[in-house]
Amino acid sequence: MQELISRGNGFYHIKQHEIPSVIPKDLRDKWDSAAIIVSGSASSSGAFAMIGHRIDAKADQMDQHPFIIAVSGSAPSGSGVLVHHADFPGRSVDIPSQYWEGLGSSGLMNYYAENPPYGVTSGSTGQAPKELIQALDIGRHLLQSSNTS
Numbered sequence: 001m002q003e004l005i006s007r008g009n010g011f012y013h014i015k016q017h018e019i020p021s022v023i024p025k026d027l028r029d030k031w032d033s034a035a036i037i038v039s040g041s042a043s044s045s046g047a048f049a050m051i052g053h054r055i056d057a058k059a060d061q062m063d064q065h066p067f068i069i070a071v072s073g074s075a076p077s078g079s080g081v082l083v084h085h086a087d088f089p090g091r092s093v094d095i096p097s098q099y100w101e102g103l104g105s106s107g108l109m110n111y112y113a114e115n116p117p118y119g120v121t122s123g124s125t126g127q128a129p130k131e132l133i134q135a136l137d138i139g140r141h142l143l144q145s146s147n148t149s
Helices: 097-102 130-148
Strands: 010-015 031-039 046-056 061-072 075-082 092-094
Touching: 031 061, 031 130, 046 130, 061 130, 075 130
Parallel strands: none
Antiparallel strands: 010 031, 031 046, 046 061, 061 075, 061 092
């Protein structure tokens, strides 16, 4: 995870095999890929978000699963939170037919790493799609709440 944080502020997508083991294996195996957001990494109050793209085949949707951890500099610092079923606009998106057409016998195929759900593959934190920022903000709020209780 430190390697992902050390890339600095901004957002980008990673493939399924790059998802760190901090995410439980059973959940990691359901993620097609993930979006990464690093915000404020040069400060003592930064945040690292890994927003998993979980395929919900029954609903024919991709659901976002935010994992947020506090960072200080380029290292994790303190606690983290994994949000399983949040409710925010853009959390779930319909899976395009191209996903199912390209799905081979191997299962997950990093479709959303190569075809980001909001059309932008990487950029500065300010350029991150609003849906990813909403996921980051929900996780940050829960993380701050858990640190003050």
